[in-house]
């Protein structure tokens with residue numbers, strides 16, 4: 001599964017409301033024992049889109065596991081069960097109390113025997129299977145799709161719903177005649193019923209997988225077909241989007257080849273399909289052979305500059321090996337799925353965009369991990385309710401550190417051995433460790449104890465001293481993290497690089513205790529000392545140096561990470577001109593965009609007029625990220641040329657992100673001009689209405705009353721929800737005295753969509769307007785949506801904490 005990053009990123013630049021999506025947290029129950037092993041599931045289901053229901057049967061072939069079996073329990077939530085039979089036909093007694101269906105067998109079955117039961121049922125699932133309606137507006141499509149992980153498939157078919165059992169599966173699904181239904185495995189057949197006007201698809205997954213990976217997704221799709229070797233690849237897109245296939249999915253075959261090479265395991269399933277769905281709560285989901293993807297993953301070439309689909313496509317594809325072929329035995333070992341898939345995204349970056357980009361992404365992830373730890377406290381990766389950052393980013397970082405300790409060849413050989421040993425089966429962390437140990441001969445117990453079963457990070461305090469007489473550099477490395485049962489002193493390979501007049505030398509020291517002193521003999525005094533060369537350790541590091549040393553490092557360090565650190569350390573108010581000049585030079589000419597961006601950010605902190613030219617020049621940088629940063633800070637400089645430059649960027653930059661940022665900043669320096677640009681951009685088409693969203697949010701900031709008439713049509717139902725919400729916020733910001741704005745907001749407060757009602761409540765809550773206050777008060781007792789209720793509560797009963805503080 002992958003979180004909603006594309007959407008979050010896209011929405012943030014457009015200045016809209018951010019998503020309230022909570023990240024997946026595994027259950028806290030202990031690992032489940034099982035009495036039987038399911039061999040095969042056969043789902044025969046008719047899907048009723050209008051009625052939001054499913055009816056049919058599930059056949060399960062199984063074999064006793066614990067001992068003689070005279071009854072069995074299936075997970076089945078809120079179903080209406082009409083019969084349970086042996087496949088041979090005989091009816092069986094059963095007792096159904098949601099969430100468990102207990103079936104009494106006709107006799108006792110011994111270990112080694114197999115039996116098959118068939119449950120006939122119907123249900124209106126509240127989870128696991130989702131029904132989407134085109135007439136609910138927002139550019140949606142009629143659809144049905146499932147999301148099994150973590151344990152929601154039990155809401156639409158009875159099964160053993162826990163990852164530690166694997167079975168083959170089969171889905172025979174009936175949908176309206178003009179729909180397509182996708183499921184796992186190969187398409188074995190397709191029939192039409194002219195009388196009922198339906199179509200039935202028969203899919204077979206012939207390799208065993210966990211039940212949470214069983215899926216269906218159905219709707220009206222255009223199917224684009226391709227092939228990698230003999231593996232069929234299909235892409236289910238909305239008919240209007242097929243021109244975006246190449247920018248969205250074009251690299252899929254190359255990715256499959258890449259992961260085959262990295263793992264040494266040929267793609268392990270029958271086919272690989274990807275399907276776009278609406279209203280998905282995740283970025284993507286790795287259902288075996290049939291990945292579901294958020295509609296935000298579909299990008300045009302312009303959006304792909306800043307929001308490429310590669311990370312989510314690579315992530316879900318990598319799960320075909322890590323997660324689907326080898327599956328975490330229980331949810332506490334979920335990093336074996338998610339950490340690995342996340343690391344595979346980085347490997348794809350490294351292969352296609354180079355070492356610098358790879359290092360930069362790892363640095364960004366390390367910030368996320370440290371931020372989560374500060375906010376949520378320390379937790380081991382393997383623990384109940386582990387943080388998402390642990391399962392994804394820290395898991396990925398752990399693999400990267402393991403790779404640097406073992407070396408590339410041994411690391412990937414170990415991964416291969418692990419996949420071979422546990423293919424089509426389950427594994428847990430110790431089994432992964434043992435596979436790596438067996439393949440490489442290295443004892444890794446200490447490493448897993450520190451990084452996977454322990455928590456926290458090394459906090460390194462480093463100081464250095466040069467002894468000219470003995471020509472020795474001494475480094476004192478202290479580990480300053482809190483030491484307790486969760487976190488100890490880490491054993492770390494610390495690569496140190498020293499540069500002297502004559503050249504560079506590098507040495508790796510193993511540091512381990514509270515304090516270590518390292519010595520390096522050099523041919524002269526060091527000009528630059530880099531600790532953790534190559535950014536191989538996940539850590540907090542404090543290594544004080546003089547400005548001159550950091551200037552040298554900014555100019556000469558070979559790793560992106562070290563130049564970025566230098567830029568950050570130099571960015572402070574009250575620095576001498578040489579610091580500014582070095583940062584200006586770096587912002588203009590460093591070969592890597594991430595360093596140029598960091599240098600600009602450091603210069604922005606200094607707020608010195610002499611940097612204005614650097615920022616103006618950076619708006620023409622080849623990297624859209626650098627141009628975005630330049631646009632973001634330009635308003636802190638005076639002059640008519642600032643607004644002119646932002647105007648040009650907003651109207652004509654090749655990146656949506658730059659254009660959106662420039663427009664937003666323009667609204668903060670010249671509201672009239674911003675309104676005019678926004679008005680011109682409002683009708684422009686762009687990926688997922690990105691331009692329109694930026695234009696509306698700039699209008700909101702600019703506050704020109706002419707925006708009311710322009711925003712009103714975008715509050716209509718035919719528009720995307722995100723566009724409607726921003727248009728509503730424009731009315732809230734400037735429409736208090738406008739009759740038409742008030743009338744529309746009144747109507748929206750009783751709109752059928754909870755998301756529109758909450759947008760309307762947010763829009764009027766600051767008004768302190770008698771009419772609307774009484775409408776809100778009347779709404780509260782009738783409101784059923786928790787999302788709307790929570791905003792209503794804030795509107796009607798604002799917290800008083802600030803007043804109390806004033807009294808103190």
Ligand SMILES: [Zn+2]
Pocket residue numbers: 001002286315319337338341
């Ligand atoms: Zn994932």
